[in-house]
Structures are given as C-alpha cells and as structure tokens.
Amino acid sequence: MLRIILTVCFALTASLASAIEIKEITSDGGINAWVVEEPSIPFTALEIRMRGGASLDLPEKRGAVNLMMALVEEGSGDMDAQAFQTKLDALAASFSFRAYADTMSISARFLTENQDEVLALLHQALTAPRFDQDAIDRVRAQVLSGIASDAKSPNRIASAYFDHAAFGDHPYGSSIDGTVESVNALTQADIFDAYHNTLTRAEIYVSAVGNITADQIGPMLDKLLGDLPAEGPAAPTHVDFGLKGGVTVIPFETPQSVALFGHAGIERHDEDFFAAYILNEIVGGAGFESRLMNEVREKRGLTYGIGTYLVPKFHAEMWVGQVASGNATMSEAVQVTRDVWTDIAQNGVTQDELDNIKTFLTGEYPLRFDGNAEIAGIMVGMQMIGLPTDYVINRNAYMEAVTLADVNRVAAELMQPDALHFVVVGQPEGLVSSD
Amino acid sequence: MRRLIASAFVMFAALPAMAQEVTTFSLDNGMDVVVIEDHRAPVVVHMVWYKIGSADEPVGASGVAHFLEHLLFKATDKLESGEFSATVSSNGGSDNAFTSHDYTAYYQRIAADRLPLMMEMESNRMENLMLTEDDIATERNVILEERNQRTENNPGALASEQFRAAQYQNHRYGVPVIGWKHEMEGLELKDTIDFYHLYYSPNNATLVVAGDVQPDEVKALAEQYYGIIPAEENLPPRIRPQEPPQRAERRLTYTDPRVSQPYLSRSYLAPERDSGAQKEVAALVYLSDLLGGSPFTSALGQALQFDSQIAVYTGAGYDGSNLDDSTFNITVAPSEGVSLSEAEAAMDQAIADFMAKPIDPAQMDSIRMQLRASEIYALDNVEGLANRYGAALSQGLAIQDVQDWPQILQDVTEADIKAVAASVLNRDQSVTGWVVSSAEEAR
Numbered sequence: 107m108l109r110i111i112l113t114v115c116f117a118l119t120a121s122l123a124s125a126i127e128i129k130e131i132t133s134d135g136g137i138n139a140w141v142v143e144e145p146s147i148p149f150t151a152l153e154i155r156m157r158g159g160a161s162l163d164l165p166e167k168r169g170a171v172n173l174m175m176a177l178v179e180e181g182s183g184d185m186d187a188q189a190f191q192t193k194l195d196a197l198a199a200s201f202s203f204r205a206y207a208d209t210m211s212i213s214a215r216f217l218t219e220n221q222d223e224v225l226a227l228l229h230q231a232l233t234a235p236r237f238d239q240d241a242i243d244r245v246r247a248q249v250l251s252g253i254a255s256d257a258k259s260p261n262r263i264a265s266a267y268f269d270h271a272a273f274g275d276h277p278y279g280s281s282i283d284g285t286v287e288s289v290n291a292l293t294q295a296d297i298f299d300a301y302h303n304t305l306t307r308a309e310i311y312v313s314a315v316g317n318i319t320a321d322q323i324g325p326m327l328d329k330l331l332g333d334l335p336a337e338g339p340a341a342p343t344h345v346d347f348g349l350k351g352g353v354t355v356i357p358f359e360t361p362q363s364v365a366l367f368g369h370a371g372i373e374r375h376d377e378d379f380f381a382a383y384i385l386n387e388i389v390g391g392a393g394f395e396s397r398l399m400n401e402v403r404e405k406r407g408l409t410y411g412i413g414t415y416l417v418p419k420f421h422a423e424m425w426v427g428q429v430a431s432g433n434a435t436m437s438e439a440v441q442v443t444r445d446v447w448t449d450i451a452q453n454g455v456t457q458d459e460l461d462n463i464k465t466f467l468t469g470e471y472p473l474r475f476d477g478n479a480e481i482a483g484i485m486v487g488m489q490m491i492g493l494p495t496d497y498v499i500n501r502n503a504y505m506e507a508v509t510l511a512d513v514n515r516v517a518a519e520l521m522q523p524d525a526l527h528f529v530v531v532g533q534p535e536g537l538v539s540s541d
Numbered sequence: 542m543r544r545l546i547a548s549a550f551v552m553f554a555a556l557p558a559m560a561q562e563v564t565t566f567s568l569d570n571g572m573d574v575v576v577i578e579d580h581r582a583p584v585v586v587h588m589v590w591y592k593i594g595s596a597d598e599p600v601g602a603s604g605v606a607h608f609l610e611h612l613l614f615k616a617t618d619k620l621e622s623g624e625f626s627a628t629v630s631s632n633g634g635s636d637n638a639f640t641s642h643d644y645t646a647y648y649q650r651i652a653a654d655r656l657p658l659m660m661e662m663e664s665n666r667m668e669n670l671m672l673t674e675d676d677i678a679t680e681r682n683v684i685l686e687e688r689n690q691r692t693e694n695n696p697g698a699l700a701s702e703q704f705r706a707a708q709y710q711n712h713r714y715g716v717p718v719i720g721w722k723h724e725m726e727g728l729e730l731k732d733t734i735d736f737y738h739l740y741y742s743p744n745n746a747t748l749v750v751a752g753d754v755q756p757d758e759v760k761a762l763a764e765q766y767y768g769i770i771p772a773e774e775n776l777p778p779r780i781r782p783q784e785p786p787q788r789a790e791r792r793l794t795y796t797d798p799r800v801s802q803p804y805l806s807r808s809y810l811a812p813e814r815d816s817g818a819q820k821e822v823a824a825l826v827y828l829s830d831l832l833g834g835s836p837f838t839s840a841l842g843q844a845l846q847f848d849s850q851i852a853v854y855t856g857a858g859y860d861g862s863n864l865d866d867s868t869f870n871i872t873v874a875p876s877e878g879v880s881l882s883e884a885e886a887a888m889d890q891a892i893a894d895f896m897a898k899p900i901d902p903a904q905m906d907s908i909r910m911q912l913r914a915s916e917i918y919a920l921d922n923v924e925g926l927a928n929r930y931g932a933a934l935s936q937g938l939a940i941q942d943v944q945d946w947p948q949i950l951q952d953v954t955e956a957d958i959k960a961v962a963a964s965v966l967n968r969d970q971s972v973t974g975w976v977v978s979s980a981e982e983a984r
Binding site: 148187198248254362364393404465477478 | 581582583584614622623626630631632633634635651680681683684685687689690693694798799800801802838843853854874876877903906907910913914915917918921922924
C-alpha cells in the first residue's frame with residue numbers, strides 16, 4: 107500500500123502523475139486479476155465477482171440464487187456445516203458469500219501463515235458444495251424470517267413497492283430473497299441449478315491486495331477457480347424506469363414516515379456521467395453540505411438525514427433519494443424536496459457550489475484507499491464496470507474537467523420534478539396518493 | 542513503515558506490540574495527547590474525546606450530551622454555523638461526531654498537511670461556541686427526528702431501551718444516550734450552555750492524532766492550539782451513582798404489532814475493564830464466543846440450531862469497554878412454531894450443559910488464534926486504533942492497559958472462564974425480555 111497510496115496522493119495533491127502500482131495479470135487459465143502488493147502486514151484481502159447473480163433465477167424460482175449462495179458456507183466436500191466452520195475459525199480467516207441483483211460476490215481475508223489451507227478450503231466450498239437437506243431447511247427458515255421482517259419494515263415496504271412499480275416483471279422488480287411461497291417451494295435440485303448457473307468463470311473479476319505477489323496470483327487463481335464452468339446463461343435485457351411522477355402513500359402505523367423517491371437516471375458510460383455524479387453530490391450527496399441537507403435538515407429541522415443516489419445498474423438507470431420525517435412534517439419535507447429539484451433544474455447550481463464539491467470529491471478520493479480490503483473492493487468494482495487500472499490516477503482529472511455549463515445542462519435534462527415519484531410509508535398528515 | 546513491519550512480526554511471536562508507534566504526553570493545562578503513527582498514506586485522523594457522556598447528565602436533562610454534540614457544529618466567535626463541516630469538506634476531508642454513555646468525540650479524516658487547520662477549528666469550538674435560541678429550536682427537531690428514526694420507528698430499539706432501564710437500578714446507563722423523548726422536548730439553551738462551559742475543557746479531554754504525522758510536530762501544534770486554553774478549575778470529579786447488589790431477577794414483555802420475528806434477550810450485569818484489572822473480563826470475551834459466537838460452533842448455536850431446530854438465531858455478546866458496570870447479553874429467536882418459553886428453557890439448558898462440561902481445548906486454541914489474528918487485521922485500520930485509545934482513555938483505562946490487553950486475552954484459561962461464568966451468569970442480576978407482536982405470542 108505504501109507505494110500505491112503515496113503515488114496516488116502525489117498525483118492528486120502535487121499533480122505529479124506517477125503510476126499507481128496496480129498490476130494486471132492474466133492466468134494461464136485465462137482469469138484476469140488486479141493485484142496490489144502490500145507486504146507490510148502479513149495478510150491478504152481477496153475479492154471475486156461474477157456477473158449474473160440473482161437476475162439468473164429461473165422462472166418461478168425466485169430466491170433460489172440467494173438461498174444457494176447462503177448455503178455455500180454450510181458444508182462442502184467431506185465436511186458438514188459445523189466441520190467447515192470449525193476449520194475456518196481455527197484458521198482465523200473470514201469468507202463472505204453474497205448474491206446481489208446482477209452479481210455474485212465472494213470475499214476472503216486470511217493470514218499469510220494460513221494462506222494455502224484457507225485457499226484449499228475456499229476451493230472446496232466453491233467447487234464441492236453439499237447443499238445438504240438439513241442445511242437447506244435451516245437456512246430457508248432464516249431467509250423466511252427475513253422476508254417476514256421486511257414485510258413490517260417501513261423502508262423495505264417502500265423499496266419493494268418502488269422497485270415493482272418501476273421495473274414490473276423484470277428481475278429488478280422483485281426482491282432477490284423471493285417470496286414466502288417461492289422460497290418454501292425450492293428443492294435441493296433447484297439449489298443445484300442455481301449453483302451451476304451462477305458460479306461460473308463466464309464473466310469473472312478478481313482483485314487481491316496484501317502480502318501476496320503478482321507472480322503467485324495466476325497459478326493460485328487457476329487452482330482456486332479453474333474447475334468452475336466456463337460458460338453461464340445469458341443476462342436479462344435492459345429495462346426502462348417505468349414509474350411515472352406522483353405520490354403513493356402506503357399506510358403503516360408508526361410515528362415517523364419514510365419516503366423513497368426518484369425517477370430515471372443515467373448510464374455509467376454516458377459521457378455526462380461525471381457531470382451527473384457531481385450534480386448528485388450537490389443535490390443530495392454525503393455529508394452536511396448538500397442542498398437537500400441544508401434545506402430539509404439544517405434550516406427546517408424536518409429530518410435527521412436526507413440523501414440522493416445515482417444508481418446505474420447493469421440493465422437500468424435510476425436516480426433515487428430517501429428521507430424520514432415525523433408524520434406531521436413529512437408533507438413539508440416532500441414539498442421542500444420537490445422545490446429544490448425544481449429550482450436546480452431551472453436555475454442550476456452556482457460556481458461556488460461546483461468548486462466546493464470538486465475540492466471535496468478530489469480531496470476525499472485518495473482517502474478511500476486506506477486498507478487492503480478497501481483497495482481490493484474499489485479495484486474489483488472498477489473491473490466490473492470496465493474501467494482501466496489508470497482510472498485511479500485520471501479520475502480526479504475527469505472530475506476537474508466538468509464545467510458549470512456541463513452540470514447545469516445535465517441538471518436541466520436529467521432533473522424532472524414532475525417525474526419524481528414519492529413512495530411514503532407511514533401516516534403522513536396531508537399527503538394523499540395521486541390517482 | 543519499518544516500525545510497522547517490525548511490530549507486526551513482534552506481535553506474531555509474543556504480542557506486546559504496537560507500543561513503539563504510540564506516543565503519549567500531556568499539555569500543561571491537563572489535556573492528554575495520543576499520537577499513533579501510520580505512514581502508509583498521507584492521511585490523518587484528528588479526534589478530540591471529552592470525558593463526558595450521557596451517564597454524566599444532570600437529572601431531568603437526558604439527551605443533553607448528544608444534543609450538545611449536534612450544536613457544536615453551529616457558530617462560534619470565528620466560525621459561522623455550518624462552516625466547520627463546510628471547511629473540512631472543501632479541504633477534501635470528512636468529519637462527524639458521536640456520543641456514548643461515557644464520552645463525546647469529534648473527529649475529522651483529512652490529508653495530513655491539513656492538521657493545523659483542523660486543530661485551529663477544533664480548539665476554537667472547545668470554548669467559543671455562540672448558541673442562539675434559533676439553533677436550539679431547529680436542532681431540537683433534528684434530534685427528535687433522529688430519535689424517531691433510530692428508536693420510535695424500531696420496535697427492537699424500543700424494547701432494548703425498556704430492558705436496559707430495568708437492568709440498571711441506580712446507574713444512568715439505564716437512560717438512553719439520545720434521551721427520553723419527553724426530556725428531549727424540554728431541553729433549553731441554558732441546559733446546553735451550562736453543560737458546555739463546565740465539561741468542554743482541556744483538562745477533561747483527550748486528543749488523538751493518528752496517521753502520517755510525527756509526534757514532535759503534533760506536540761508543537763497541540764501546544765499552539767490547545768495548550769493556550771485554560772484548564773477548567775471547577776471541573777467536578779466524575780462520580781456517578783453505582784449499582785447496588787442486585788437481588789431479584791427482572792422479566793419484561795414488550796409488545797408491538799410491528800414485530801415480525803419474536804425473540805428473547807437475557808442480559809446479566811457484568812464487570813467492565815478496569816485499569817490494572819482486566820483478567821476477569823478477558824475471560825468474558827471467551828465466554829461470549831463459546832456460548833454464542835459462531836452459530837455453527839458455539840454452545841447455543843449447536844444446541845438450538847443444529848442438535849435441535851429450536852431457534853433461527855442465537856447469539857451472545859459482551860463489551861467490556863465501559864467506565865462502570867457492563868452487561869453480558871444473550872439473544873435467541875425461536876423457529877416457527879416454537880414458543881418463547883420453550884426457547885428460553887432450551888437456552889438455559891444449553892448454558893447449564895456448558896457449565897457442566899469441560900471446554901474443548903481445540904476451541905480454546907481457535908479463539909486464541911482468532912484474537913491474535915484480529916490484532917494483525919487491526920493494523921490495517923488506523924482509525925480503529927485511534928478509537929481504541931480514545932475510548933479507553935475516556936473510560937478510566939491507561940495506555941498500558943490498552944497495550945496489555947491482547948496478551949491478557951491470550952493468557953485466559955478454562956478455569957478463568959468457568960469462574961467468571963459462575964459469577965456473572967446469575968439470574969438475580971439479570972433481565973429477561975420477550976419481544977412479541979401480540980399478547981398471544983407471549984407464551
């Protein structure tokens with residue numbers, strides 16, 4: 107990390123554009139990986155991603171990929187769940203297996219002294235999972251408990267409605283957890299189908315940071331991942347954001363209403379993406395400085411927090427935000443949010459706001475690279491959206507190149523106050539559903 | 542960098558590590574300073590920890606410590622309202638603050654060459670805050686919305702609040718950090734200003750600077766910015782009402798239709814880490830892992846999730862980082878069709894079985910290995926190390942205690958664990974809480 111971080115930061119603070127030491131390798135077996143050699147602490151963080159994810163659930167089998175991924179750590183080879191976890195604990199390593207809408211995510215962290223044993227265990231989990239019936243039933247009960255909790259969580263009620271209204275029958279329109287009915291109906295054969303379809307080398311991305319060398323990583327990855335299928339099923343198609351402007355109130359007895367709002371967004375590869383990114387930061391980005399935070403929290407005390415997020419998914423784009431406010435004040439919070447949206451769409455942002463946010467974004471960027479796992483996560487994220495290794499050096503220059511005219515043109519095009527839809531869960535006074 | 546490598550290896554062998562990167566000193570006005578060097582990246586974490594938390598609040602003004610934390614971002618004689626965070630942000634940094642029962646802390650994470658600016662602003666707001674009635678009115682709404690978001694909208698949080706109030710019979714740990722709603726609504730300008738003037742003083746604060754800095758340079762800056770602030774002569778000794786011997790088990794049922802998964806929690810009053818006396822509580826760290834750490838290998842997990850299908854979730858937790866008495870906690874969520882009384886009986890049986898049987902030496906080795914590894918992983922996170930020192934020094938521990946802790950953990954024996962379990966797992970000093978959606982579920 108020393109060299110890497112120093113060079114990145116020099117590039118940013120002293121405009122000395124030396125190369126960041128991300129090494130890109132391709133294994134003999136054809137697996138591409140990014141590596142940062144950081145030997146100062148004797149451990150390594152490894153990140154693996156596979157495109158596809160829960161969007162590859164077969165018809166009527168919603169929840170299969172999610173349940174399968176939760177079972178990967180529940181026994182493999184000649185080890186049942188308890189034997190596997192006992193071994194993992196004794197090696198003081200951690201694995202995380204998570205399914206997302208378009209992605210399978212595998213993370214590992216291990217001490218150098220245990221590296222070979224840990225990787226052998228990870229290989230066993232990925233290539234010889236058992237999916238024992240008792241493990242399926244145990245984890246299924248946990249998933250069902252989570253689905254039941256979501257049904258009583260104001261935030262989850264809002265997002266479930268929002269997603270379905272926006273994306274309908276596309277996989278983005280429903281929870282990857284599945285429904286009580288679909289999860290209850292899943293069989294061991296369904297779990298094996300989900301496994302064969304999603305844990306493949308078809309579109310695989312790997313990053314490693316820590317006490318490991320680029321020379322080691324190729325043979326290591328071929329051993330770890332070489333046995334997985336080379337091909338997987340086709341991904342779903344693109345879907346338009348289908349929710350029209352308006353308000354939907356979902357009654358729920360609770361003292362504070364929550365709102366999820368948004369409209370269509372912008373593709374990650376759009377040439378205006380950086381302008382849109384900066385615009386979002388000014389409108390409702392992290393920290394205390396955004397327009398919405400100022401208007402809704404600092405000036406009026408209507409909320410503890412409000413934020414907005416550009417969400418460029420692989421097959422759809424949206425721009426969403428979240429706010430929570432007491433039932434008596436939610437309608438005012440919604441109105442102020444709309445007013446901010448209208449004002450910026452019409453009048454744009456100021457040069458001061460742009461300058462301030464640029465200083466923040468360019469100064470904050472190198473601070474993200476502050477640990478092996480953080481760097482590995484950032485790198486694998488870049489790989490998945492097709493960015494080159496030198497993006498970490500050029501990224502701030504892309505930010506700097508955005509002009510006030512760019513931001514305000516994008517604001518006028520992208521921000522559509524009439525298209526904003528607010529899904530409000532609670533008992534908000536004076537707020538009713540449109541049509 | 543060199544030192545970091547060296548220490549990592551030293552730690553591997555014997556574990557008394559990290560001492561060499563940590564420098565401590567005090568300013569003449571009584572402010573303690575801790576410098577943690579990590580030269581891997583040109584970044585610094587600058588924190589000021591006040592030895593004042595919600596458990597030090599005056600009667601009737603619960604939430605004032607946390608309210609004041611919010612108000613510290615308002616105007617001072619030199620900074621406009623909001624200018625503090627705006628300045629940090631426009632310098633590419635991030636900032637925030639947090640309040641616990643024992644401390645209130647403010648921090649910024651920023652490029653290392655901006656440290657003087659951070660110190661200039663942080664030292665300025667230690668004594669020059671200029672609050673207005675407007676600030677109070679608006680920000681009180683913000684903290685009430687924060688309470689709404691964290692607690693009122695969350696049945697689990699409301700339940701814990703009730704259980705904690707029953708656990709502590711005399712200590713202010715029974716009052717929530719954010720405050721009781723009716724008292725928060727009544728917080729006035731005077732409450733916050735009185736609290737501020739008394740407790741926000743250099744002799745009641747610890748400065749922690751971690752990252753790409755040199756101790757000498759930090760010392761010179763600290764003297765320049767913080768050293769000129771006079772000590773508060775009227776700072777009262779930190780005396781809090783302590784728990785009496787607890788002689789009767791307490792049982793509560795919290796009913797809320799928003800609960801979807803019923804569960805039970807059991808908390809026992811437990812000792813905290815004290816300076817020079819951390820051995821007993823180190824055994825509690827093992828006990829929580831052995832009873833309810835991993836669902837696959839812990840006593841509760843094996844008995845309730847594998848040998849039987851009584852629970853969908855089991856867990857145990859213990860955090861010894863407290864100025865006064867802590868708690869040891871167990872949670873069980875029963876499977877569909879299993880009642881809370883059945884789940885509780887199975888939990889108590891699993892605890893009894895654990896006490897009756899020897900501990901597997903392989904499990905002891907595994908926990909030791911994981912604790913040793915966690916010290917290595919911790920070196921990757923300098924902000925975590927800064928928090929470790931800042932919290933400890935605000936909770937009655939010394940630097941030496943922080944540095945001794947990893948080795949004390951390594952030295953825990955089976956006998957230590959059984960002894961502490963026998964004394965702490967005493968129902969007379971426990972609270973058992975059931976969380977349900979309806980009266981019918983409470984069976």
